[in-house]
Amino acid sequence: MPTTCPSKLRRAALLSGLALLAATPAFAQDAPWPSKPITIVVGYPPGGSTDLNGRAVATELSARLGVPVIVENIGGAGGALGAQKVASAAPDGYTLLVGANNELAIKKLVSGNKVKYDVKDFTAIGLIASQxxxxxxxxxxxxxxxxxxxxxxxxxxxxxxxxxxxxxxxxxxxxxxxxxxxxxxxxxxxxxxxxxxxxxxxxxxxxxxxxxxxxxxxxxxxxxxxxxxxxxxxxxxxxxxxxxxxxxxxxKNVDIGVWFALMGPANLPKPVFDKLKKALNETLQSPDFRKKMEESGSTVAATTVNLDQFLATEVVKYKKIVDYAKIEE
Known part of the structure; x- marks a missing residue:
């Protein structure tokens, strides 16, 4: 009866183990996103306009992405505490922000270095609504x-x-x-x-x-x-x-509103961004979502809005007012 050389058995086992180790990272990298619940941070207590937008978006994203989307309210500092948490979060798509102009475009202008984040510390996913x-x-x-x-x-x-x-x-x-x-x-x-x-x-x-x-x-x-x-x-x-x-x-030049946007941490991976953008655009085009927003006094944003450009324009507008009125905290 033929026998197998022990050294050949050891070599085969080693090669098999190496192959398994090599395959493990590839499997992890290929795991689909999202594969666990997503948290949307709202920088205000429950019940306000930003919270209402956050919860409405969370419901729609959950239905479209197939995982629970949980709203976490972190009130304080005019929305800045919640925004700071998201700016500091890992850019993996599991921690997002539904924020308003207060914390995203105004706070830095009136508080200076007291605010430890800037617009560049976020990935702008899309404008949700305004009123x-x-x-x-x-x-x-x-x-x-x-x-x-x-x-x-x-x-x-x-x-x-x-x-x-x-x-x-x-x-x-x-x-x-x-x-x-x-x-x-x-x-x-x-x-x-x-x-x-x-x-x-x-x-x-x-x-x-x-x-x-x-x-x-x-x-x-x-x-x-x-x-x-x-x-x-x-x-x-x-x-x-x-x-x-x-x-x-x-x-005639009075033109200022309150708006709400979906943001992620900076450097959000493109495949994650693309899925979130697609889900948000579908949400904005949903008749039920539009009706819910209009009943609350909001106008749903167009899917064609370039949020990065919009934010830059808003910051310039607010800076003029802040400088004129000498507003600071």
């Missing part, structure tokens, strides 16, 4: 429209105040843009959120305020506050009865 802000008057302000507001404020410089949800927020910048365009002098009061602004407007302790449209709509529709105009260049399709401020020649 205007709305300038409102309290019932006690004694004005019913933008013309009356302009006359009253311009003839009483420094007498009146407007409120926003904080220093360096998009709402603050919108108020300063109105002041700059109309050559108006009003005092800015920074509040800690929508609720205290509303309380002071309804109690006639504050004459004017700036809301995100979705937050202001219930109070406008109930007649508790008066809408003077929205802040984007054209009227919102959600509120065609409210004029855009830019329709008045004095405020």
């Amino acid at each position: 205007p802000m709305v300038l409102v008057a309290s019932q006690g302000a004694g004005v019913k429209n933008l013309a009356e507001f302009t006359r009253k404020v311009s003839s009483n410089p420094g007498k009146f105040s407007y409120g926003s949800s904080g220093v360096g927020t998009a709402l603050h910048l919108a108020g300063e843009m109105v002041k700059e365009q109309g050559k108006l002098f009003m005092t800015h009061i920074a509040y800690r959120g929508v609720a205290p602004i509303t309380n002071d407007l309804l109690g006639n302790h504050l004459e004017y305020g700036v809301y995100v449209l979705s937050s202001g709509l219930p109070h406008i529709r109930s007649g508790k506050v008066i809408a003077l105009g929205t802040t984007e260049a054209k009227r919102s399709a959600v509120t065609p009865d409210i004029p855009a401020l830019a329709e008045t020649p004095l405020f």
